[in-house]
Amino acid sequence: MEALAIGSAPPRPPGFALAPLTRHHLHRSKTLAPRRLVAAAPMDAAAAGRGTGPAPPRCARAETDSEDAVATSSHSAEAAEATGAAGAATEQGNGALVADAAAAAAADVEGVDGIRIRRRPVTGPPVHYVGPFQFRLENEGNTPRNILERIVWDKEAELKERRPLYMLKGPLENARPVRDFVGALKASYDRTGLPALIAEVKKASPSRGVLREDFEPVQIAQAYEKNGAACLSVLTDAKYFQGSFDYLEAIRNAGVQCPLLCKEFIVDAWQLYYARLKGADAVLLIAAVLPDLDIKYMLKICKILGMAALVEVHDEREMDRVLGIDGVQLIGINNRNLETFQVDISNTKNLLEGERGQTIAQKGIIVVGESGLFTPEHISFVQSAGVKAVLVGESLIKQEDPGKAIAGLFGKDISPVSAA
């Protein structure tokens, strides 16, 4: 492992000097999306708490407003704040023209960075008070369009509370040694001839609510390991998955040998260091959220930290982007549609057909099939599509004995003991 370079400024891999803070990451829509004045909706817990009262009077205009801005990189929101991006708004008269312009702006974001998830609006939702009542002006620019966007915006707000990076330096030097995540997947595949299992320690999810009431992360992790999981994935997001970095740490400290994936919504390099500090051997990088430049930058940091990166894609476009990035060892194909939450495992097959599958084979990339795997037939379906590993949460965690459920999922006992 290379030496950790943490000082007062975040380390920058060679060739990436100042890249995260340049303004080219910042896409600012010059035209305003149509505005709607609404009573504050429960966008978050705090807002929900405040939103109970008599129906507010209709209000024609806000006194303050802000220009829409879409930041498209992990650092661009900070950059925008630093440069005072929020400005006064002007009202648009022609709704159709404005809608067209908003659509063009959204397409422009994809065109520039290839990401589907917009970053936190620089100004946050504009809030307007009339006497005791609170209103929020909703528009396309400040309203998350799907659950992943909502999660990411909340994550960016949550990260404002983080400790400065230099404070992680000392503890990081004493972090437990990193385990070989990719090696464990390969070894398991070679041992069983079946896709290696990354078993997910997942208490709840936005699509399914609470999956397991009596949630004992360490016990579950131990049971997964005993019954043949190659690696574990530990949800650390608290708000939407009821996860915790403490779970990751506790599992690591309990002597579990399986390498651990920190299942977090990474939007900032700081999270990589923190994940490592808490015992992660691998992290998730979501292509829908991160522009190519951020993925490259984060892959370099992962390498410095000795961690693997599971780069997650949802569709052909994201797959093509990720296949164009050097150094990707693991690609996860998520079968869950972010807009509808529907799970369709044929997504894995579709994305591995033809040239893409060939490129993946040539590059020696391990593909991980993610989400919606419940039966041995599902496992063999994604295996024939080309996956060498699977990431499974719900179908195991909901069973009375999640460890024993592994044999049910694969149609046979895959525990190391059974092979001995």
Ligand SMILES: O=C(O)c1ccccc1NCC(=O)[C@H](O)[C@H](O)COP(=O)(O)O
């Ligand atoms: O699980 C969700 O509802 C979800 C919603 C929005 C973004 C991500 C989400 N899940 C993360 C995952 O990738 C899954 O936890 C993982 O693939 C396991 O899926 P499953 O076996 O279907 O629990």
